[in-house]
Amino acid sequence: MAKIQRHHIYLFLALVIVARWILKPSYVETIQANPVRDPGITIDFVSLYKEGVAHLLKLLAIPTVRKDENKVVDYLNSVFTKEKIKTRLVVHPERKDKVSLIAEIGPVNSKEGIILMGHTDVVEASDSWMYPPFNPKVVDGRIYGRGSLDMKGMLAMEMMTLVALNRQNFPLKNKIMFLAAPDEESGGVYGVQYLLDKYPELFNGYKYVINEGGFGIQNFPSKGQSFFNVQVAEKGVLGLEITASGSSGHASMPPKHYSTVSLMAFIQKVMSEYNFVKVTDQVLPFFNELSMSFNFPNSFLLRRLRNPVFKQFIINKLTERNTMNAMLKNTVAVTALSTPANGVNVIPDHASAILDIRLLPGENSQAIFEDIRKMGRYYNIEAKRISDSEPTETTANTPLFKTIKGVVHASIPNSRVAPYLSPGATDSRFFREKGFICYGIIPILISLEEVSLLHGTDEYITINNVEMGINLLTQIVLQMNL
Numbered sequence: 001m002a003k004i005q006r007h008h009i010y011l012f013l014a015l016v017i018v019a020r021w022i023l024k025p026s027y028v029e030t031i032q033a034n035p036v037r038d039p040g041i042t043i044d045f046v047s048l049y050k051e052g053v054a055h056l057l058k059l060l061a062i063p064t065v066r067k068d069e070n071k072v073v074d075y076l077n078s079v080f081t082k083e084k085i086k087t088r089l090v091v092h093p094e095r096k097d098k099v100s101l102i103a104e105i106g107p108v109n110s111k112e113g114i115i116l117m118g119h120t121d122v123v124e125a126s127d128s129w130m131y132p133p134f135n136p137k138v139v140d141g142r143i144y145g146r147g148s149l150d151m152k153g154m155l156a157m158e159m160m161t162l163v164a165l166n167r168q169n170f171p172l173k174n175k176i177m178f179l180a181a182p183d184e185e186s187g188g189v190y191g192v193q194y195l196l197d198k199y200p201e202l203f204n205g206y207k208y209v210i211n212e213g214g215f216g217i218q219n220f221p222s223k224g225q226s227f228f229n230v231q232v233a234e235k236g237v238l239g240l241e242i243t244a245s246g247s248s249g250h251a252s253m254p255p256k257h258y259s260t261v262s263l264m265a266f267i268q269k270v271m272s273e274y275n276f277v278k279v280t281d282q283v284l285p286f287f288n289e290l291s292m293s294f295n296f297p298n299s300f301l302l303r304r305l306r307n308p309v310f311k312q313f314i315i316n317k318l319t320e321r322n323t324m325n326a327m328l329k330n331t332v333a334v335t336a337l338s339t340p341a342n343g344v345n346v347i348p349d350h351a352s353a354i355l356d357i358r359l360l361p362g363e364n365s366q367a368i369f370e371d372i373r374k375m376g377r378y379y380n381i382e383a384k385r386i387s388d389s390e391p392t393e394t395t396a397n398t399p400l401f402k403t404i405k406g407v408v409h410a411s412i413p414n415s416r417v418a419p420y421l422s423p424g425a426t427d428s429r430f431f432r433e434k435g436f437i438c439y440g441i442i443p444i445l446i447s448l449e450e451v452s453l454l455h456g457t458d459e460y461i462t463i464n465n466v467e468m469g470i471n472l473l474t475q476i477v478l479q480m481n482l
């Protein structure tokens, strides 16, 4: 046998270092769950569930399609008044129909209060619903109605949480606020944005916000498992109207460049320009948590999304799913195309499109807008910004996140809780910009099919889920006050 020499040892050590570098996970830290403690009180959840469902049916029967939110505010206000919980209404001076409601309980001196918030408006409902969207029906344990998931169901849960704690006279350590805001589906300008700009003092003593933005997903990633996505970050939005111009002419002799063709080429260019994977810090904890639901090799690969050797074996598979694709890329969606209504043989002198661009954390909408404008010059295209908001984020390393995790683990068998970057934007972005810690979680368990009911046809929430939401939310708030 050859004698072990010094250079053998060096070679071995070098191999170990290289192997460790190759195998290194992209992310290792996991946020721990807080243990659930006995609150020392008994809450009559059965009555709360019944009342919660009854309130939800009333809320769903009020059509608030981007307007008339004040009718929901009137209803909520009457409930809180009956419960002797003090409320405050804030009316937008230019839009008297946009009213926000605040209800509060707990001590005057507070540093780490929790705001339970939701929006009172809903989006349009098509004619093809099985049941009338604003005349809620309960069928097979499902409550059908526009807004049941997004998000009057959550409003009912949050209201019952406040009511439950108030009835108990529980000695809260920090204040709890219920906040119902209008106008979210149309941008939140007359709702949360106005409140935070004009009345920041209303939120003194508060640190946390619980809002929409994530759900618990049933049978995910595999049967029998539940995966709670707690939104900690949101992508930014850049809405653009782009217009190509040229001269009109006879379609029998088309020139090389003209408006419609330039527009199509430019859209392709923008789409390909941003079609690349970027594994941001904000998605690593999500994929780390997801990895724990899998066996080798997926468990191994999901922890190595940035690993130069292994990422190629997993990234393409992930981006096949629209949701994961949106977490890993900036996306460009073409949401409108238009040309003047000419005859078949006339080349139009202009053509336009609307692009909805969603930006990952770390991107800057102004910089992207400038880039696109510059690119447009080569195509004789003008770009106009019609909406924009920057990506926002909060840390998951807080007592509230750990408490949510602990309560979910203790209540739902086989469950996981992960910090989540949502492709969609919510009112939380306004609070995050002001330094609040915002988590987007409607604490219920829905299937992936039910997720597609958001803004879709035949939206429903099950009674079981209304009950679960009331239960989990109340527990989370209680645990934070022990």
Ligand SMILES: [Zn+2]
Pocket: 119, 150, 151, 184, 212
């Ligand atoms: Zn919503």
